[in-house]
Amino acid sequence: MTSRYLHIPLLFFILLSGACKKDKEVTTTNTIPTPPTANLHIHFSHQADSLTLFPGQSYTLPGNQSYSVDVFKYYISNIELHYTNGNVFKEDYSYHLIDFKGKSEIILNKVPIGKIGLIKFMIGVDSAKNVSGPQTGDLSPSLGMFWSWNTGYIMVKFEGASPQSGDPNKQLVYHIGGFKGLNKAQRTVFITLPSKATMENNKNYELSLITNASRLFYGTHQIDFSTNYFTMSSNKNASDFADNYMHMISYKNFSEQ
Amino acid sequence: MILRVVFIPIILVFFFLSCKVDPKVKPHFDENELKEIIPTGWPEPVYRFQNNPINKATFELGRALFYDPILSVDSTVSCESCHQQFVAFAHSDHALSHGVANQLTTRNSPALFNLNWHPLFMHDGGVNHIEVQPLAPINNPIEMGENTVHVIKKLRRSARYKKMFEDAFGKGAEINDAQMLKALAQFMALMYSYNSKYDRVKRGEAEFHQDELEGYQIFQQKCNQCHKEPLFSDFQFRNNGLSVNPAINDSGRAHITGLPSDRYKFKTPSLRNITLTAPYMHDGRFNTLDQCLQHYVSGITNTVNLAPELQGGIPLTPSEIQKLKAFLATLTDYTLLTDKKFSNPYAN
CATH class of the missing domain: 1.10.760.10 (Cytochrome c-like domain)
Known part of the structure; x- marks a missing residue:
């Protein structure tokens, strides 16, 4: 009698326990060999041309204007590593807010090994993330990098001062944004890496980049502080700044950590 | 026999344990009250509650x-x-x-x-x-x-x-x-808001009175181009010929786009529930519907970017205005105004 019914719940249990497994639980890691990977730390050192950038310190620009900086933040997004063998690694949900007084490093864990020919990324936030409602993490609309009255991200935020500023308080305030049309302010950057940018399995590497704040103010467009000391919306002036900051980041070094 | 009685509940327990309920899905989800609604004949909404499941x-x-x-x-x-x-x-x-x-x-x-x-x-x-x-x-x-x-x-x-x-x-x-x-x-x-008399007429649940019906016909001829049915707006930006208030000098859409061609343009509002939403216009300058309608008849100011639909105004006789008002009153949706689930939760 007992044994006749014992198998029924047992059978049910076995059936049910298998029925509701989620997809990600099905993956068995033992049988598939893990591809070789390395960890890459991308570090941004902030400079004013050849000098290290410190808050409140004065820096001279070509043409004898000078400035000091209090706030300097910008988005780096859509990072891609292009390997010399033609493979491309794209970081998933790749949005990073870099702050010269705060977080200046992006860590890419478990990227494929090999020789990186170039790194590609965007300064700013792509238009898709500007039109999709509230985001989280570095894209949170509460980080002072989001316009609430005219939806969109501030791609690069610079606040400082200059004796040449036309502002009565000698301030410089540049909130550069706008994600569509002729005046869009996001810019794609390619940086070629030398042949030593080769990564081996299970090792940590650091890619050092320089962000030159002075390049906001010269290059494609010369910024005259006496007339151009304030911008807080998407316009031609903002895209002029973008043409300049497109060239503000350059290669410094690549090394194993 | 006893064993069989015991086993059935055990099986049921296993059944409930085996499938964990996703914590985001609320057990007290009220399917009848809260759901996306797209009334028949309406266009597809822009917002579909993507990544914001209704519960x-x-x-x-x-x-x-x-x-x-x-x-x-x-x-x-x-x-x-x-x-x-x-x-x-x-x-x-x-x-x-x-x-x-x-x-x-x-x-x-x-x-x-x-x-x-x-x-x-x-x-x-x-x-x-x-x-x-x-x-x-x-x-x-x-x-x-x-x-x-x-x-x-x-x-x-x-x-x-x-x-x-x-x-x-x-x-x-x-x-x-x-x-x-x-x-x-x-x-x-x-x-x-889809339960006004207008909506019930459209669904065959009610009928317009004569003046409402005539007002509807005037509306279709003279207003529908911008205040497009069934939402009673096409949500485009227009300069509707209001004189510019120098104290505010609100450039409207141009404030956002920076384009001179957008100066003094504002979003065309829906006319649903319009008898309730006085005062009217983006700066609330008109207190009554009569003032609004009179503006379109004889008050259009020819400022830059005036909507082409409004060049020269919209001719309406006093009797047409009365009929139009009768029709506009059918756009009031008392269901929305009295729906308890939208009321102040701190009131009681």
Whole structure:
């Protein structure tokens, strides 16, 4: 009698326990060999041309204007590593807010090994993330990098001062944004890496980049502080700044950590 | 035999244990009351509750936030201060809405309903998504005078909100800006207005009186081009010929786009519930529907970018105006005005 019914719940249990497994639980890691990977730390050192950038310190620009900086933040997004063998690694949900007084490093864990020919990324936030409602993490609309009255991200935020500023308080305030049309302010950057940018399995590497704040103010467009000391919306002036900051980041070094 | 009786409950226990309920799906989901509605013949909405699944807990959180002055810097202004249910969530009797510390804004609060169909928000279309819309009044120094970071800080101090966020977003869910905004958006996006007499006539449940019917025909000839059925707006931006108020000099859409061709353009509002939403126009300059209609007949000012539809005004006889008003009155939706689920949760 007992044994006749014992198998029924047992059978049910076995059936049910298998029925509701989620997809990600099905993956068995033992049988598939893990591809070789390395960890890459991308570090941004902030400079004013050849000098290290410190808050409140004065820096001279070509043409004898000078400035000091209090706030300097910008988005780096859509990072891609292009390997010399033609493979491309794209970081998933790749949005990073870099702050010269705060977080200046992006860590890419478990990227494929090999020789990186170039790194590609965007300064700013792509238009898709500007039109999709509230985001989280570095894209949170509460980080002072989001316009609430005219939806969109501030791609690069610079606040400082200059004796040449036309502002009565000698301030410089540049909130550069706008994600569509002729005046869009996001810019794609390619940086070629030398042949030593080769990564081996299970090792940590650091890619050092320089962000030159002075390049906001010269290059494609010369910024005259006496007339151009304030911008807080998407316009031609903002895209002029973008043409300049497109060239503000350059290669410094690549090394194993 | 006894064993069989014992086994059945055991089987049932296994059954319930084997499939864990996703914490985001609320067990008390009220399917009948809260759901996306697309009335027959209406276009597809812009907002489809993507990444914001409708459930009672999220809705109730949005409702609690909508009516809570905690969103303002001095706890004096809630969303409801300028968006009152009894006037279709417009601001009754206020030409220009006021915010914290008795400051006056430069615009008239729009009514809130059928927001899912709006491609852009605010009179100037500056906000491009319903879920980020609340950031504008919260962070505006005149309206709520707050900043989002501080609002979140205040909410995190509240045991009541801690529980409501957990009910809505799962055990241990942190209170953050994105979730606050989704809850507010869900509450507002479910404010549908599709039960006016006009809608019932369209559904074959009622009939227009003679003057309403004639008013409808006039409407179709002379108004429908911009105030397009069934939403009674195409949500495009137009200069509708209002003289520019030099004290405010509101450039409207151009404030956002920077384009000279957008100067003095404002979003075409829906005419649904229009008998309730006085005063009218983006700056609330007209107190009555008669004044509005008279503006289109004889008050059009030929400023830059005047809507081509309004060149020379819209001829309407006094009798046509009366009939048009009779029709416009059929656009009032008493269901929305009295629906308890949109009422102030702190009132009782």
